Amino acid sequence: MTAHPTESSARKTELIINAAHQQFSRYGFFKVTMDEIAEQAGMGKASLYYYFPTKERLFEAVVLNEQRKFLDCVEMIVKKNITASEKLRQYVQLRFEYFNKIVTLNVSEVRSSTKMKPILRKLFDIVSAQELEVINGFIREGKKLGEFHIRSAEVAARVFQHALHGLRILYRRRMEDVDEAERNFEPLREEMTELAEVYLRGISRAN
């Protein structure tokens, strides 16, 4: 029997993750202390360490939480009964939303930390691999159904993924100098969308 029987261990971790997310997105990874997160979560610092071994792992959990939500939505699209082109279009929109969420966590800043670098690398490599698999699936599906006409689905998928990724990096860099409150990534969404349209046309069977 626990002290707060209404909150299981899983709910506690969720509580902590939310508190951490709030603090991290507001002040950035380095400016936030574990004591502050603990206070935000309404408990002592040592309690945090009961659930998370290090500050880095806590941050990782925050990111993982977002990734999980994103990947769940991706699965929804995969299962939909629509054309491959339409799936790719919807995926691009979803990917932009996910990017927007991650941006607020200032991940690029955290990347400068020696400790965090390999952890983040691993995290994003996993999502990147899954993303590639998903895009690949869309394109293979479209190829099979005669919607697309391409030599290699693998190449087409990878280039498309990289082009989208490149656009995101480009815009993130462009926004570095801009005041945080003024940042607007809508132009990025438009370019991602436009690129997708042209790319889809480029791999579509001529008709």
Added chain:
Amino acid sequence: MTAHPTESSARKTELIINAAHQQFSRYGFFKVTMDEIAEQAGMGKASLYYYFPTKERLFEAVVLNEQRKFLDCVEMIVKKNITASEKLRQYVQLRFEYFNKIVTLNVSEVRSSTKMKPILRKLFDIVSAQELEVINGFIREGKKLGEFHIRSAEVAARVFQHALHGLRILYRRRMEDVDEAERNFEPLREEMTELAEVYLRGISRAN
């Protein structure tokens, strides 16, 4: 009558630029001292300052030199009597070569300097604007001749430019961790080429 009548002032600046280029690409902007560049150029440091007012301006001159050579080649392509698609293909190859040259100067490192940032920004903004104009020209030309079918040449050009730019940034970032001697940007060339092919197909008139 000068001390060395065989070398005009213009040749001297060229000599200095070459010496600086060599040093900068070998050790990077910050690790190289003006004394070292002077020694490499076979003259005293004070002489350098007769031709260039600051270290930053000297670096700028080195970059400008490469940009000039690049833009000359671009003009050659523009004037060629080939299809717009073919011009764009050749441009992509040339752009990759230029990128490869600039990469050796470790420009991204130099960008961290507060003094250099605005200077580099201005430099690359100019080239970027010219690049956009050139790509725009290709696409408008192709549209006029019925080769391409698009709503807006401006949008198509900008998205294409950004996608290529994004790919370059992506690969440069990916190579950061890699040992300098091991860096190989050929995969980037291939992706730029593949993207161009698909993009060209995407904006081409269906037939």
Added chain:
DNA sequence: TTTTAGACCATTACAGTATTACGGTCGAAA
């Protein structure tokens, strides 16, 4: 047994300072 927190430790970031190195200048000379 699970969970919490106060006290504690060790490491690292940071402020302050002394020193050096380097970008840049000047005046004389060729």
Added chain:
DNA sequence: TTTCGACCGTAATACTGTAATGGTCTAAAA
């Protein structure tokens, strides 16, 4: 006009002591 040795002022660097903070431990509460 061009070159260079000598010089200057600033800014990066190395160094040191201090404070902050990530992380641990023990004991008690639930």
